[in-house]
Amino acid sequence: MAKWTYSDKVKDHFMNPRNILREDNEADFHGIGLTGNIKCGDEMMVYIKVNPDKLTITDCKWRTYGCASAIASTSILSEMVIGMTLDQAYAITAKDILKELDGLPDNKVHCSVLGDKALRAAIDDYYGKNGMEDRIRTKGAKIVCECMQVTDEDIEHAVLDGVRSFSELQDMTKIGTGCGECHENAQSVMSEYIQKHFGL
Amino acid sequence: MEHRTVYFDNNATTPLHPGVKEALIEGLEIFGNPSSMHGFGREAREKIEEAREKVASFIGAEADEILFVGSGSEANNTVLSLLHCDSTRCFCALSGRSGLVTTVIEHPCVLNTARDLGRKNHAVTYLSVDKYGRIDLEELRRAVTDKVGMVSIMMANNEIGTIQDIKAAARIAHEGGALFHTDAVQAVGKIPVDVRDLDVDFLTISAHKLYGPKGIGALYVKKGSPYCPLILGGHQENGRRAGTENSLGIIGLGKAVELRALEMEEEEKRLLELKNILKDGIAKAIPDTLFMGHPEHCLPGTLSVSFVGAEGEAILLYLDLAGIAVSTGSACASGSLDPSHVIMATGVPVENAHGSVRISLGRENTLDDVQYMLHHLPPIIDRIRTMSTAYRRR
Numbered sequence: 001m002a003k004w005t006y007s008d009k010v011k012d013h014f015m016n017p018r019n020i021l022r023e024d025n026e027a028d029f030h031g032i033g034l035t036g037n038i039k040c041g042d043e044m045m046v047y048i049k050v051n052p053d054k055l056t057i058t059d060c061k062w063r064t065y066g067c068a069s070a071i072a073s074t075s076i077l078s079e080m081v082i083g084m085t086l087d088q089a090y091a092i093t094a095k096d097i098l099k100e101l102d103g104l105p106d107n108k109v110h111c112s113v114l115g116d117k118a119l120r121a122a123i124d125d126y127y128g129k130n131g132m133e134d135r136i137r138t139k140g141a142k143i144v145c146e147c148m149q150v151t152d153e154d155i156e157h158a159v160l161d162g163v164r165s166f167s168e169l170q171d172m173t174k175i176g177t178g179c180g181e182c183h184e185n186a187q188s189v190m191s192e193y194i195q196k197h198f199g200l
Numbered sequence: 201m202e203h204r205t206v207y208f209d210n211n212a213t214t215p216l217h218p219g220v221k222e223a224l225i226e227g228l229e230i231f232g233n234p235s236s237m238h239g240f241g242r243e244a245r246e247k248i249e250e251a252r253e254k255v256a257s258f259i260g261a262e263a264d265e266i267l268f269v270g271s272g273s274e275a276n277n278t279v280l281s282l283l284h285c286d287s288t289r290c291f292c293a294l295s296g297r298s299g300l301v302t303t304v305i306e307h308p309c310v311l312n313t314a315r316d317l318g319r320k321n322h323a324v325t326y327l328s329v330d331k332y333g334r335i336d337l338e339e340l341r342r343a344v345t346d347k348v349g350m351v352s353i354m355m356a357n358n359e360i361g362t363i364q365d366i367k368a369a370a371r372i373a374h375e376g377g378a379l380f381h382t383d384a385v386q387a388v389g390k391i392p393v394d395v396r397d398l399d400v401d402f403l404t405i406s407a408h409k410l411y412g413p414k415g416i417g418a419l420y421v422k423k424g425s426p427y428c429p430l431i432l433g434g435h436q437e438n439g440r441r442a443g444t445e446n447s448l449g450i451i452g453l454g455k456a457v458e459l460r461a462l463e464m465e466e467e468e469k470r471l472l473e474l475k476n477i478l479k480d481g482i483a484k485a486i487p488d489t490l491f492m493g494h495p496e497h498c499l500p501g502t503l504s505v506s507f508v509g510a511e512g513e514a515i516l517l518y519l520d521l522a523g524i525a526v527s528t529g530s531a532c533a534s535g536s537l538d539p540s541h542v543i544m545a546t547g548v549p550v551e552n553a554h555g556s557v558r559i560s561l562g563r564e565n566t567l568d569d570v571q572y573m574l575h576h577l578p579p580i581i582d583r584i585r586t587m588s589t590a591y592r593r594r
Contacts, residue, residue, distance in 0.1 A: 065509065
């Protein structure tokens, strides 16, 4: 049989996903974070239990709607974070998840980016519920293109999907195809993300 | 249940018919250039002309109306390229009628060629489809203005299997003074196709969809139709398609249609029965499913289904691990971020498009294959739904 689409690690987590949330124990968790949406093809929900004294994650469960790499990346993330402090977990990036998975095809990278976002949303949810609002660092996605409602997060996803030029970005997101006022800002946001993720 | 491999992706491509394989092995001996006048060349020429006869008779055409091309995509590109012929190298310019009417559910080789025409300032109209994937003939009638040179409508859709009323569509095109092309790649070899009865001007065939080899297709060009070659060069195919003929591929295509003529009718009846068993089995075992495509006007072996809360690539890969090959309209599996344009065009919610699976049966499939699928699919869907954010049991 020809080589599988993904790494052995991805295959393992796809075939035997760890820490899936069962329907009956949703209420036992201290922080819940949701990211993505079904319309786009990927949606992830991360649930954490927190030791309130040490501020460490004692358990992490998840649900994911999405492809094999989305399932595997949430599964592996749930294993990575158990035992971490909230600060450590908050610092996990898409790159960290990718590394644990032994890589993903370029066009799949946006899937695994969602897991770390859902996790940060869950941590922020915990902070919010426990009077630690000052620790919340997530700022909502900022709209860059008003006409087409394209956010900085959308631009980041596009960059992670391989977009390198403004016309490619427009093909993918339709950004700046309305009034066109956002062009300059959109290009600089795009360049920032290219710099951030790929150092180019 | 014992592990087996089940190929349910016959709309993507088909395995070689054993008879075709045999013909190809024999054909390997024939190396002469069919344009050569000596014995080696004449032998190759003879085989090619035999194959041409077979293809022609399979679709009710004359032999000189068939030309061999490298693929269905090439055939479709060739036909649409007539619209920008400026008559400087041939005499086919469509008297100023440079517009194209096509549909939103065409294969990418038509859609992307149409978009290219659009960029070159040709007026292109894309007909919408109903929830079953059928066009509205009245919309077509309105679209065929005196600026339209060509109407191109696929006969049967590769993803959902829906079959269009090509005879009526061709009549409407002709009444409006336009030429009519149909991409019949998914239809020829699965349902009866007669070019005289349909009265089309151009029709596209691909060998690898009917148990023939890859890299070879045929284009029917009705006698007297305007025609302009896409590939310039030698005089092959009567100057209509340059490049030394792919004799081996042509032999394979000829054998494939010969065998289809013998086997198609019985086999497609059998595939329809198998598909219905599969469909009923899925409907019974798996809640919250949506079947797509036309309930009647549909390819016998094509079943398109979507499972709420389960994403298509995950379904495909779990089935693959069980030895079953299907395809999906999910964005994840397509390499782009967009789910199937065909399923979206039928007005199905986007999450259903992401969760769509195409099961396409072929001549090698058996009842055991169907039962194997019905054994594996329900637990796979259940498993995916258990970890899905988008599904709650009732």
